Amino acid sequence: MPLTTKYVFIASMDVAPEKEALFNEVYDREHVPNLLKVPGVRSVTRLRTEPASFNVGGETKRLTGAGAPTYTAIYEIDSPDVLTSRAWAEAVEMGRWPGEVRPYTSNRHHIVRKVV
Numbered sequence: 373m374p375l376t377t378k379y380v381f382i383a384s385m386d387v388a389p390e391k392e393a394l395f396n397e398v399y400d401r402e403h404v405p406n407l408l409k410v411p412g413v414r415s416v417t418r419l420r421t422e423p424a425s426f427n428v429g430g431e432t433k434r435l436t437g438a439g440a441p442t443y444t445a446i447y448e449i450d451s452p453d454v455l456t457s458r459a460w461a462e463a464v465e466m467g468r469w470p471g472e473v474r475p476y477t478s479n480r481h482h483i484v485r486k487v488v
Contacts, residue, residue: 377448384441391476402467412454419444
């Protein structure tokens with residue numbers, strides 16, 4: 373996935389197992405479309421942690437993701453100012469996300485990275 377912006381906002385979290393289907397539906401059908409309407413948000417890529425292995429130094433190591441959030445969304449943004457804009461503030465409170473999904477998320481991590 374080639375990045376098209378100089379900044380990314382990365383939001384990672386877990387969700388209660390009984391709410392996982394609702395989480396994915398709302399994220400894909402409401403939350404992402406609402407945030408893509410915010411000026412300065414260029415794209416969103418969603419990721420889910422999967423167990424795997426890799427080789428390094430002649431040794432195979434298991435990647436479990438232990439402790440890391442299961443879900444991650446990478447938002448390509450024009451600048452960190454996008455995240456404090458009125459449009460962003462309104463978009464994150466739209467639809468079913470704030471009332472029906474957000475309360476069932478945990479282990480939340482947010483960070484902005486500059487592309488170098």
